[in-house]
Amino acid sequence: MIEVIVAGGGPTGLMLAAELRLHGVRVLVLERDAEPARFVRALGLHVRSIEVMDQRGLLGRFLAHGRRREVAGFFAGIDKPPPAGLDTAHGYVLGIPQTTTDRLLAERATELGAEIRRGCELVGLSQDDEGVTAELADGTRLRARYLVGCDGGRSTVRKLLGVGFPGEPTRVETLLGEVAVGVPPETVAAVVADVRRTQKRFGVGPLGDGVYRVVVPAEGVAEDRSAPPTLDEVRRQLRAYAGTDFGVHSPRWLSRFGDATRLAERYRVGRVLLAGDAAHVHPPTGGQGLNLGIQDAVNLGWKLAAEVAGWAPEGLLDSYHTERHPVAADVLVTTRAQMELLSTEPGPRAVRRLLSELMDFEDVNRYLVEKITAIGVRYDLGEGHDLLGRRLRDVGLTRGRLYALMHGGRGLLLDQTGRLSVAGWADRVDHVVDVSDELDVPAVLLRPDGHVAWVGDDQRDLLRRMPRWFGAAG
Ligand SMILES: Cc1cc2nc3c(=O)[nH]c(=O)nc-3n(C[C@H](O)[C@H](O)[C@H](O)COP(=O)(O)OP(=O)(O)OC[C@H]3O[C@@H](n4cnc5c(N)ncnc54)[C@H](O)[C@@H]3O)c2cc1C
Numbered sequence: 001m002i003e004v005i006v007a008g009g010g011p012t013g014l015m016l017a018a019e020l021r022l023h024g025v026r027v028l029v030l031e032r033d034a035e036p037a038r039f040v041r042a043l044g045l046h047v048r049s050i051e052v053m054d055q056r057g058l059l060g061r062f063l064a065h066g067r068r069r070e071v072a073g074f075f076a077g078i079d080k081p082p083p084a085g086l087d088t089a090h091g092y093v094l095g096i097p098q099t100t101t102d103r104l105l106a107e108r109a110t111e112l113g114a115e116i117r118r119g120c121e122l123v124g125l126s127q128d129d130e131g132v133t134a135e136l137a138d139g140t141r142l143r144a145r146y147l148v149g150c151d152g153g154r155s156t157v158r159k160l161l162g163v164g165f166p167g168e169p170t171r172v173e174t175l176l177g178e179v180a181v182g183v184p185p186e187t188v189a190a191v192v193a194d195v196r197r198t199q200k201r202f203g204v205g206p207l208g209d210g211v212y213r214v215v216v217p218a219e220g221v222a223e224d225r226s227a228p229p230t231l232d233e234v235r236r237q238l239r240a241y242a243g244t245d246f247g248v249h250s251p252r253w254l255s256r257f258g259d260a261t262r263l264a265e266r267y268r269v270g271r272v273l274l275a276g277d278a279a280h281v282h283p284p285t286g287g288q289g290l291n292l293g294i295q296d297a298v299n300l301g302w303k304l305a306a307e308v309a310g311w312a313p314e315g316l317l318d319s320y321h322t323e324r325h326p327v328a329a330d331v332l333v334t335t336r337a338q339m340e341l342l343s344t345e346p347g348p349r350a351v352r353r354l355l356s357e358l359m360d361f362e363d364v365n366r367y368l369v370e371k372i373t374a375i376g377v378r379y380d381l382g383e384g385h386d387l388l389g390r391r392l393r394d395v396g397l398t399r400g401r402l403y404a405l406m407h408g409g410r411g412l413l414l415d416q417t418g419r420l421s422v423a424g425w426a427d428r429v430d431h432v433v434d435v436s437d438e439l440d441v442p443a444v445l446l447r448p449d450g451h452v453a454w455v456g457d458d459q460r461d462l463l464r465r466m467p468r469w470f471g472a473a474g
Pocket of ligand 1: 009010011012031032040042043098121122123150151152153155156157176275276277278284286287289290291292293
C-alpha cells in the first residue's frame, strides 16, 4: 500500500512527505531517532524557503515562531546593508531554530496524512522493476514503489546505493552548544566583540533565560566526530580564544560540526533518490543547508508524485538531478569560499577586505545575496525569456495574490490575456485569468515548484510546452 518511503524525518524528508501528500501519494517516513533532536543546528530560513512556505500556505505558522531580520551580513559574515529592491515580496530572513522548523514540518506532513514512524532505522535496500524493498534494523521488510534517502550527511541510503560522494573531508572543526554563563551579559558582549574583530568563527550569543549559544573553534578534528565534546573541552577552547571561559556551566547540549564539502555523483539510481544532506554536505557558513534541502524536496515532490500517478512525461524525474545537482554544486563553492574568508591567515584576510570593498557596489552585494537566499536560482530550461527557469516572486492580482493560489501544489497558468486555455490538462494545471501591475508578460506557466516553464501569449506555443512538464493531454 505504501507508494513512497522517505528514509529520514529531518526537514528535507518532512517537506518531501508533505509535498507528496498534496498529490495524494501514500507516503511513509522512517525516522531512526525515537525522539526529535534537542540540539539546534540551523537558525533560520532564507528568502526562497520563506517564499516556498508562503506558496504552500504555511508561512503564518513560521512567522508566529520566528523573528524577521534584515538580509544582511550573511555572506561570510561581511556586514553590509541589504541591497535595495530585492526581487521578492519577502525581503527578510526568518530567524527560527531548526527544532521548531522540524516540528512545524512534521505537523504539516501528519495533517496531510503522511505516516511518520520513529525509532525505525533503514539498514538495507534492494530494488527491481516494480519497486523497492527496505529493510529495517528490527528485521522488518517494507515494500514501496519508490524510496527517497533524506537520511542526512552520513546517509545509509547513499552508501547502500554505492553512489560516490566525492569532495573534501573535514579539516576544521567547530564546537557548538547551549550553556549558561557565569558573568554579566555586558561582559560577554564586550569580550565577544573584541574576539570577533579577528576570529569570525567565534560567538557567544544570548538565547534568553540566561542561556547562550556558544560557537568556538575546536583544537583539532576529533577522532570520533559523532561524539559530543565535553564541557571541559568547550571551556578550554573559550579560554584559548577569549582569555576567559565566561564561567559556562549547565549545558543543555553540546555538539561539534566540521567543514566537509561533498556532493553525491547521482541523485537517482532507478527507483531510489537522494535529497538534502544525503546528497550534499558543506560548512554551515551562510546558513544554507536546510534551505537547500527544503528546496530539493519542493523540486522533487511533484515530479515523483507524477511518476506515481502515471502521467509523468519522459525525463521528468531525471530533471530532478539535472536541475538540483548544479544548484548544490554552486552552494558548495559559495560555502567553501566563505570558509576561506573566515580564516585568520593574512592572505584570506586581504581577500576579505577587498571583497568587502567590492560589496559596496550594489550589483555585487545583490549577486551574493541572491545566491545565499536562492532567489537567483535559474534552472536551464533552454533559450527564452529571462524569467524562464526562474522562480516567480509573489505578485498582487486584482483578486488577491499569486502565492495564495499555489497552496495545492499544482501547475498554474496565470493568464493576463484571457485568451489562453489549459484544456486537456485541467486536472493538473489551474488556469487563472487575472492581471497584475507587477508582471509585464502576457501569461506565465508555473510548475508546482513555482518555477517558470513558459512565458508568452500564443496558445499553440503553450500547447507545445505543456507536455514537457505536465505529460500528455487527458
Ligand atoms: C552547526 C550547524 C548550523 C547550521 N545552520 C544552518 C542554517 O543556519 N541554515 C541552514 O539552512 N542550514 C544550516 N545547517 C545545515 C542543516 O542543519 C542541515 O543542512 C539540515 O538539517 C539537513 O536536513 P536533512 O533533512 O537533509 O538532514 P538531517 O537534518 O540530517 O535529517 C536526517 C534525518 O535522517 C535520520 N536518519 C539517519 N539515518 C537514518 C536511517 N538509516 N534510517 C532512518 N532515518 C535515518 C536522522 O535521524 C535525521 O533525523 C547547519 C548545520 C550545522 C551543523
